[in-house]
Amino acid sequence: MPVARSVLELIGETPMVEVSQLSPNPNVRFVVKLEGRNPGGSVKDRVALSLVEQAEADGILEPGRPGQVLLEPTSGNTGIGLALVAMLKGYHLKVVLPANVSVERRQLLEVWGAEIIESPGEEGSNGAVTMALRLAREHPDWHMLYQYGNPANPAGHYRSTGPEIWRDCPEVTHLIAGLGTSGTLLGVGRYLKEQNPKIEVWAVEPPAGERVDGLRSLDDGYVPPIFEQLGGAQLLDRKTVVRPRESIEVPRRLLTEAGLFVGISTGAAAAGAIRCARQIPDGVSAVIVIISADDGWKYLSTGTWTDDIDVVTKRAENTIYF
């Protein structure tokens, strides 16, 4: 492996590992792509770099020019990735962050020099998006990268994550990842379906809508513009919701049965894979690729691996992990 000239060159080229011991179906293999191995610790490093490089290519940003401010609503990982990229390229980053994210996410943003603007926790990520859109209108000199509405988000995955999976695991039959902004599923899913149209793309969601008490009506809901503009509903084959308890149980199993220390959203994605594997008929073989968005470090304070499962599950209903 050649010596990288910059940490930014270490983004991507993440390893894949088989964890079929968690599969309930002997004909179905599980393979996890470990995005926590990116330098900022999550899959969102790819998105951050793609968003910033696209803005530079469009002439909106210029590396090294003083006084340039980036703005982004994020529940954490995109902010951390952007903070890393912004620090190395000399931009000032403001992130709009819901108040109820895990403490480690906030600490990491501070370590990497991001300025945090807090949005009400009870409004979840929807509240962060609304506040950031308002701030962007009030400060036209700030540049909002807008992961939810910027095609550079899925484009980064189409260029890097998708080809890596196809190169390393061409036997893939299913892709499973958290929905989030939908950037991963849109970019990787489209690339993989172009290589083999039979590959199924499954989205996993936390039942976040139950706990977002700040929603006044269903009209306050939010669908990422990229999901609608880039045909997300046509691309996805299934979307399944994973309950908080499963999102805690499965990371524990990944640790004890496979030695993998991964984040809670990976647990949810793997829970989706277990559900998918149960539905594959007898005698049919499948290889499910699970995107692990990040590792477990940022969730130690949640007690996911250490505390009583009922207590952790209750706690998970009030914290944003995705």
Place this chain on the structure above:
Amino acid sequence: MPVDVRLPTVLRSQAGGRSTVSVDGSTVGEVLQSLISEHPGMGEQVLNPDGSLHRFVNVYVNDDDVRYLSSLDTPVKEGDEVSILPAVAGG
């Protein structure tokens, strides 16, 4: 045939504060129509005027989003759980 429907926080006030209600129906569409006839205030929040699902509403049968099954024609049977959740951002 009675089916349990889990309601999101924003709809509970229209069901007397209950988080789960039991209504009749053999498809998701029939279940939602029963729900709305018992709680008319939910109508315009859940369905569009043309009867299709509101874009900010996700409906799940046993945790699978019905938009990727047979939408409002998705069959339900006794013991199934229908959940209504608002679309929220992540990331």
